[in-house]
Amino acid sequence: MDTAAVIVTVAGLGLAAFVLWYFFFSARQTASAVSSSGGVQEVSINVKGGYSPSVIEVERGKPVTLNFYRDEENSCSEELLMPDFSIRRDLPAFQTTPVELLPQVAGRFEFTCGMGMLRGALVVK
Template identity: 75%
Template sequence: MDTTQLVVTFTVTGLISFVVWFFFFAPHRVATAVSTSAGVQQVDITVKGGYSPDVIEVERGKPVQLNFYRDEENSCSEEILFPDFSIRRDLPAFQTTAVELLPQQAGQFEFTCGMHMLRGSLVVK
């Protein structure tokens, strides 16, 4: 191998390592839902290259309202999917979209963008 091939090999290996870390090992931002006086659990989530926070903790059997503020125009984040709850919502850029659901059983439920690249989870206790 010559010098150019070594540089390219190390650069590609570094980029692949970063992508694997970002999607599988990066630290998660966790938020516990706050109950309103009406008993609805609410969490505000910012969508910008991912979900922040990306792990939401809620209580089982109480209504949940997740307020997604999409702070970008990236086409990947233009919709949100909650497959376990059969929910699909469009997320207009620079607007807040409320997603309401009622989790009946405990567990961890994934939510993603339409392309399944951005990921988060709803932890029901």
């Protein structure tokens, strides 16, 4: 191998490692749900190249409303999947879509876009 091939190979491996770290191991923004006067826990989530916040903490046994605001037209973010709660929602661009659920079991429940590239989690305590 000549010098150029070594440089390209090392740069490619470095970029692949960065992508793996970014999507699977980087720190995620965490938010706790705020209870309204009616006892419903609410969180607003911005969808733009990912979920912000991407980790939401809620209390078990209390109703939850997740308000997803999709701030883009990227086709990857047009669908929300929460398989543990049997939820599939279309997220229209530049609109807020409320998702209501009642978590009965403590644990960590993943949610993704339809393609599985955008990831978030609901942590039930």
